[in-house]
Amino acid sequence: MEIKKTSLHKLHNDHHAKFVEFAGYEMPIQYKKGIIEEHKFTRSNSGIFDVSHMGQLFIYGNEDLTNDLEKIFPLDLKNLKQNSSKYTFLMNDKAGIYDDLIITKLKEGYLIILNAACKDNDLKILTKLLNNKYKMILDEQKSLIAIQGPKSAEILNSVISGINELSFMTGNWFNYKDQKTYITRSGYTGEDGFEISITNRFIEDLTKKLIENGAQLIGLGARDTLRLEAGLCLYGHELDINKTPIEANLKWAISKERILKGGFVGSDIIVNQIKDGTKQIRVGVKPEGRLIAREKTKIYDEEDKLIGEITSGTFGPSVNGPVAIGYVQKQYSKKDTKIFLEVRGKKHPANIFGLPFYKKSYVKGDN
Amino acid sequence: MSEVKYSKEHEWIKIEGDVGTIGITQHATEMLGDIVFVELPDVGASVEKDGNAGVVESTKAASDVYTPISGEVMENNQAIVDDPGKINSDPENEAWFFKLKIKDKNELDTLMNKEEYDKFAKESGN
Numbered sequence: 001m002e003i004k005k006t007s008l009h010k011l012h013n014d015h016h017a018k019f020v021e022f023a024g025y026e027m028p029i030q031y032k033k034g035i036i037e038e039h040k041f042t043r044s045n046s047g048i049f050d051v052s053h054m055g056q057l058f059i060y061g062n063e064d065l066t067n068d069l070e071k072i073f074p075l076d077l078k079n080l081k082q083n084s085s086k087y088t089f090l091m092n093d094k095a096g097i098y099d100d101l102i103i104t105k106l107k108e109g110y111l112i113i114l115n116a117a118c119k120d121n122d123l124k125i126l127t128k129l130l131n132n133k134y135k136m137i138l139d140e141q142k143s144l145i146a147i148q149g150p151k152s153a154e155i156l157n158s159v160i161s162g163i164n165e166l167s168f169m170t171g172n173w174f175n176y177k178d179q180k181t182y183i184t185r186s187g188y189t190g191e192d193g194f195e196i197s198i199t200n201r202f203i204e205d206l207t208k209k210l211i212e213n214g215a216q217l218i219g220l221g222a223r224d225t226l227r228l229e230a231g232l233c234l235y236g237h238e239l240d241i242n243k244t245p246i247e248a249n250l251k252w253a254i255s256k257e258r259i260l261k262g263g264f265v266g267s268d269i270i271v272n273q274i275k276d277g278t279k280q281i282r283v284g285v286k287p288e289g290r291l292i293a294r295e296k297t298k299i300y301d302e303e304d305k306l307i308g309e310i311t312s313g314t315f316g317p318s319v320n321g322p323v324a325i326g327y328v329q330k331q332y333s334k335k336d337t338k339i340f341l342e343v344r345g346k347k348h349p350a351n352i353f354g355l356p357f358y359k360k361s362y363v364k365g366d367n
Numbered sequence: 368m369s370e371v372k373y374s375k376e377h378e379w380i381k382i383e384g385d386v387g388t389i390g391i392t393q394h395a396t397e398m399l400g401d402i403v404f405v406e407l408p409d410v411g412a413s414v415e416k417d418g419n420a421g422v423v424e425s426t427k428a429a430s431d432v433y434t435p436i437s438g439e440v441m442e443n444n445q446a447i448v449d450d451p452g453k454i455n456s457d458p459e460n461e462a463w464f465f466k467l468k469i470k471d472k473n474e475l476d477t478l479m480n481k482e483e484y485d486k487f488a489k490e491s492g493n
Contacts, residue, residue: 034455035426036401221400225426290451292404292424315426316402322404344406344422 006052007143007200008207015217022220023116030219038222039317042189043358046151047218048210052143053286055119056197057126060109060135069110072129074245074326075102075263076255080105085169087182087253090122094246095266095273098125100235103173104184111142111182113195115235129265145202147215148193148226153211155209156183159206176206186205189223190230190358199365229316231284237295238282238325246273247327249282269348279337281333284353285310285324285341291348292322293341299328300340300347307332307339316357323357324350372475373484374435376417379459383474386435390463391423391454394488400425402424402454407443407465414440414467416474423454436474438467 004025012019017028028050030038059065073088080086081328085104089097099118104111114122123138130136147156156163159287160174163183171184179202198206211217224234233239239248244266251274258264262271285291297310304327313324324341332339335354340347369383371492376398377395389445414420420434443465447453454462464489479487 029427034401036403088394221426290448291405292429292430315401315424317426 004053006050007203008050008052008145011204011207012050012217015300017043017219017289019219020220023053024115026082026215027053028219030221031217032356035219035221035225036317039215039225040213041148041216042191042222042226044150046147046149046155046208046210046215046320047189047222048141048215049146049148049218049220049223051318052164052200052203053116053145054250055112055116056139056142056144057111057112057114057119057123058106058137058139059112059126059130061133062109065134068130068133069103070258071128071263072265074254074258074267074270075103075104076257077105077134079257080171082107085171085186088241089245089253090125091245091248092241093267093269094264095246096241096270097235097239097243097248098122098234098241100239102184102186111197118235119181125221129282141200142197143200144195145203145207146187146189146193147210147216148187148189148191149215150192151214152191152193155215156196157209158213159209160196160201166194168192181206188230189226190233190356191226206244206268224312225314225317228312228314229318229326229356229358231325231357233282234312234327243327244269244273244278246270247278247280247282249294279330280308280327281330282311282325282327283333284355284357285313285326285350286340286353286357287313287322287324287341287348287350289348290315290322291341291343291350292346293324293343293350297326298323298342298349299326301332302340304325304340304347310341313360319357323353325355328352370482371424372435372478373487374417374478375434375487376433377488378433378435379450380435380475380478381492382469385472386441386466387438387469388463388466389420389434390435391432391458392484392488393458396455396458399423399430402451404429405447405451405454405464407448408434408440410443410471414438416477423451431437432464434467435478436467437470440465440467441469442466472491 166185181198293313299308308328310326316323337352380382
């Protein structure tokens with residue numbers, strides 16, 4: 001299969017990107033300055049991430065659609081306000097996760113942002129679950145960028161005025177050069193920021209404007225260190241078809257109302273796991289010293305018993321030390337529990353850490 | 368008089384008498400990206416030519432370090448353990464990895480000189 005390129009590929013190239021293949025797309029892993037500087041620039045200033053490889057799925061419909069989507073997602077969509085967003089999951093009937101996603105209620109239906117590697121399968125599953133009743137478009141004509149970091153609001157507002165009215169996890173339509181663009185205040189770095197969806201033809205022009213106003217392009221490498229410091233899950237690592245949202249410690253994302261009433265795909269398992277607990281659970285892991293524990297590193301207790309595995313691990317530039325996320329047996333999940341990580345044949349001490357590693361600075365917006 | 372030679376695994380060795388100082392090349396650091404962790408061989412350890420002699424980790428991945436020459440480790444550079452960023456900023460000087468007592472000087476003949484290495488690095492791409 002031919003590798004796909006986003007509409008910003010040329011701009012990445014002009015900015016000396018190093019490319020990697022990610023979910024069938026050639027994506028920038030880093031630019032000239034490298035992951036650490038890109039990471040720190042995002043935390044202190046404003047970084048632009050090309051996330052056009054992610055799926056933008058529009059589903060058109062009214063109350064019937066809301067009712068039908070409530071049979072799929074563990075959300076209280078009836079009471080979700082127009083232009084508000086929620087983080088949720090597409091699950092199988094065992095509550096295993098097909099994908100994690102952001103769903104936003106629009107006037108004419110819903111917008112769902114899907115992981116690049118999952119989007120085609122998600123569309124098949126959703127089409128089946130919705131019995132082909134609604135018009136669904138996985139829109140390849142639109143690009144998506146995230147702008148993240150404390151100066152992002154100011155920079156974006158100087159290019160598209162009015163975005164300050166947005167509060168966290170809400171969106172709205174704006175105009176850029178008479179082109180309609182849907183912007184949400186959201187992101188995946190632990191910083192204040194926005195995601196901007198606009199037609200492919202305008203994305204390079206808009207991105208260049210943001211760069212002229214002080215933002216910089218940031219690669220997938222720093223996106224990973226930023227989300228890891230923020231304690232956020234990455235599909236294919238922390239989340240997969242063999243894990244449930246309760247095991248992933250994401251109960252907060254499931255509507256309380258829906259836990260009581262059930263009636264969504266996987267609800268029996270979710271309700272039971274909330275009541276009885278799970279055998280394993282997702283935790284933060286902080287290695288002592290500078291040792292980096294990568295994905296698949298085995299976790300042991302003080303008696304040398306295997307108790308879990310790391311799912312993501314790297315060096316966190318803002319905490320200036322190693323950070324990791326993994327799954328351990330429930331009884332070892334308490335903060336500050338001493339554990340051991342097997343790296344290159346040796347056991348190294350580490351501690352269970354209360355996520356996030358880096359405290360977020362999301363803002364509420366003007367209103 | 369000292370002489371510097373290079374391996375295909377992108378290590379350099381500076382030879383002064385029967386002591387070799389070993390590190391990784393500028394080209395290697397550019398391929399690796401930001402280095403955030405380093406593990407060095409213990410003082411007193413015997414290392415074999417082309418065998419494992421430490422690890423460097425970047426934000427992206429872990430990579431083995433090989434010794435271009437056999438010998439006994441006399442000293443390792445704790446300064447780069449405490450501040451691995453030095454490897455990116457000055458890889459072929461301040462950020463040396465370890466010094467060893469060279470076991471067999473004939474092994475040096477298998478290595479490249481600066482001109483040969485630069486050509487090799489350019490052709491190996493990345």
